[in-house]
Amino acid sequence: MYQEVILDHYKHPHGRGLRDGDAEVHHVNPTCGDEITLRVRYDGETIADVSYEGQGCSISQASASVLNDLLVGKELGEAQKIQAAFLELMQSKGQLEPDDAMEEVLEDAVAFAGVSKYPARVKCALLSWMAWKDATAQALSEGKTA
């Protein structure tokens, strides 16, 4: 499960650190104690920034880094599609073979396909994505995005 890509993101996370945001959430994975604090900032419909800080395993750290790569700069609707695709991949129990179309959408995130075989680790990979979803809902409800 430890693809080179994952280890790279883990060792050199992208966009790590907390910066200004429209909404902030704190998520915890109770089984292992992984934690993330995540902020989103919107510029109209566009994700201007996703900043985060947290502690956790290589999978949860790398996943947050990949999330930052993939979502920053995207329109909300598109970001939601990416999130859904990642969720589907992670829930596939190792049954989903990433194809070109998926790689188009998920880019580096297809490296997590192998993680889906390990139920205990799926939550690690999803931690930042769930936090992003939650923070976005919060920002939306407060009318921060268009």
Added chain:
Amino acid sequence: MYQEVILDHYKHPHGRGLRDGDAEVHHVNPTCGDEITLRVRYDGETIADVSYEGQGCSISQASASVLNDLLVGKELGEAQKIQAAFLELMQSKGQLEPDDAMEEVLEDAVAFAGVSKYPARVKCALLSWMAWKDATAQALSEGKTA
């Protein structure tokens, strides 16, 4: 376990019915619902009467009848010895072969030796004996006996 003697006592119980007493107790076997109300009357140290009423299986009914036979007219000390002997027999798990000495003390009650092999039924056999013990303690504490 159903010795002829037991069936006889069951079908024709001795001393059944409630008569005057110094103390009365009500005992229940919660596993099967067997109940007995038992009264003792003392004449100084002598057991003048043990009267009882109840519902229950052949074993508990016959045992009360045998108790009446054995204890009425006895001195308290002697009755306690009989009670102890019966208790020992019932707790013997079928390991005690009644000998002449035991038969001397327990008379008809040795017929219950077989019952001791059946843990669920031991309580039935002991119901009236425990009630007698309890009623006697009560009579004693109220100073009804010498």
Added chain:
Amino acid sequence: MTYLPGLLDTEAIRKDFPLLDRTVHDGKKVVYLDSAATSQKPRQVLDALNEYYERHNANVHRGVYTIAEEATALYEGARDKVAAFINAPSRDEVIFTKNASESLNLVANMLGWADEPYRVDHETEIVTTEMEHHSNIVPWQLLSQRTGAKLKWFGITDDGRLDLSNIDEIITEKTKIVSFTLVSNIMGTHNPVEQIVRRAQEVGALVCVDASQAAPHMVLDVQALQADFVAFTGHKMVGPTGIGVLWGRQELLEDLPPFLGGGEMIETVSMHSSTYAPAPHKFEAGTPPIAQAVGLGAAVDYLSAIGMENIHRHEQAITAYAVKRLLEVPDLRIIGPASAEDRGATISFTLGDIHPHDVGQVLDEQGIAVRVGHHCARPVCLRYGIPATTRASFYLYSTPAEVDALVDGLEHVRNFFA
């Protein structure tokens, strides 16, 4: 051999149950007629237990190593199986307990500690029935004593049915919870769920159904029942001892407070305060009965492969035959419905004034295993003014020949005490 339409292929089925080959008292084959107390276990369930312990045993939910992942998958897979078996809308509504008694106590305690609108307190009422197993009476008595809530109950008619004539006085606007058994464990009576649920819904009361004697014997569809909670127990449905189930509606399980505290049921713990995991885990404190859940999963597979409808049909046939044959025994009085209608395969009776203990003992000498006593339903005995009953109960492995053995055995009992 007596042929009855609807019977299962018991010859094949009985091969799965090692205990049915037991002999007692110098070679007498056991005639096991006490399945209402606990059922026998098929080889398939024992194999699942052994396979779990020999190859996949680890603590669940917390391990990243292979065997722990396997154990977790097996345990949670059992939850999926049970959810499907009772047609639960969501697997997260299935809570594993140690037995039906814990399940019922769990409901009572959740309501005792709940906030409004669920809270049971001294201004509210609890409703049960005179037909309940003690495990569906005592938890409510304790709750009533501890909260001051009033405990009310439905009585029983002379022929062993619930007396619902005063339903509008029993279930009122003050009622918070109505808890009753789907099938009586002493008389076999099937109770009219719909009428009770309708009235409970009218007044906004929750409904808890004790399905301990139903789950093993018929299709149990929690959505069709329209209850809020359904409790049952593994050992009566060819599963292991040590495992029970509480199904509860998701939004209730979300709102209601936990009962037992400890590992597994938490989200995060500090010395100052803790938060709880979502249901079902919120209600599963400590290491769960892992192997037992896996065994229950295998039990549910076993029953489903035969088909709950087929099992029900088999038992109906046996029951009709047993009622008919028992009524041929002089002085025998059935306590409860004296027909085969709306009843399960559990028949209680008295035999003249021969005490049930004696009936049971003399039957045992012939290898016939029946239960005697109040069957943890003493109020029923009080209702009929009897100290105890003899109870014969049948299951998917029971045969007409075993009914015949019972009837012959009872004849022998009568002669013995004549």
Added chain:
Amino acid sequence: MTYLPGLLDTEAIRKDFPLLDRTVHDGKKVVYLDSAATSQKPRQVLDALNEYYERHNANVHRGVYTIAEEATALYEGARDKVAAFINAPSRDEVIFTKNASESLNLVANMLGWADEPYRVDHETEIVTTEMEHHSNIVPWQLLSQRTGAKLKWFGITDDGRLDLSNIDEIITEKTKIVSFTLVSNIMGTHNPVEQIVRRAQEVGALVCVDASQAAPHMVLDVQALQADFVAFTGHKMVGPTGIGVLWGRQELLEDLPPFLGGGEMIETVSMHSSTYAPAPHKFEAGTPPIAQAVGLGAAVDYLSAIGMENIHRHEQAITAYAVKRLLEVPDLRIIGPASAEDRGATISFTLGDIHPHDVGQVLDEQGIAVRVGHHCARPVCLRYGIPATTRASFYLYSTPAEVDALVDGLEHVRNFFA
């Protein structure tokens, strides 16, 4: 092979444990180092379960037929075995529960519903420690919330010992109950029972000892402990899942109120009120975990045959070796006592800033099963400012070669994430 004085004949012992032959990840033999979470089961225990289900399965306490008598004798016989194992003054002091968590909740609930002098209410205090398993924290938090009693606790020193320096302020005249673990499940620390018991007795507080991590590993003598309650769990001591024990002093069990209500725990029931059976039955509502108790009895026989002192000596040897070898691993920091003194065979550690999840996963790829996380003792992690630890725990079947495999595995982990 490394020779250490005091080791058991693990070659013979390991033959009894089928799971230890498992391979994972294409033929890698399992190195099972997670016995603190749950132990593996010997053939002898599985045989006892099978023998019970195949030959003696019936509900207990209520049957007059042969198999029911056998089942009752087996179940109650298991109680005798457990009573002897812990040197209980009376077998009636041994209550079977589903796990240690239920045992601890049982104590908390008994005290919450008790009359004076035991009653925990808003004027009283409860004492526990920062070193507890969640199952010995959350029940007391719930009790504190529900009664208003104040919850206090002992802290932990830097080297993983209880900080008893303020014992007289923590345990006061207001203290009703002090509940603490004999052996920490995360750090392995053995706690000084005597000092705590002495202070508790001074102020008239009850003492509850969580022996979940002690009973499997050392002589447990409840009389020597001088506690009032002792809780432990079957699955950690080569027994089945689904069975736990609460030992309590007889007079307390007589005085304290029941917790779960239902069948088996009653003396007599009417709709209006019920009376309860004497202990231990008062605290065992519903069909008990019969097979699991029988299995625990077999587990106790198995352990006793080897001898608890011998098991303890074996583990001490393994622990000393493991501590020494682990400290050779660069960047490895032991959380808890960094010596082999006054500690059990459970060792938690961190490895540089490699997350324990990653440590565990990469070890698993080599067949090594360790646990990672907060081990249901999150306050300990908070105390040391770490999110989680990697924990290796050893038992009577563990070998020095397995310690070596762990150390090699950790080297591989370091290289992998370097």
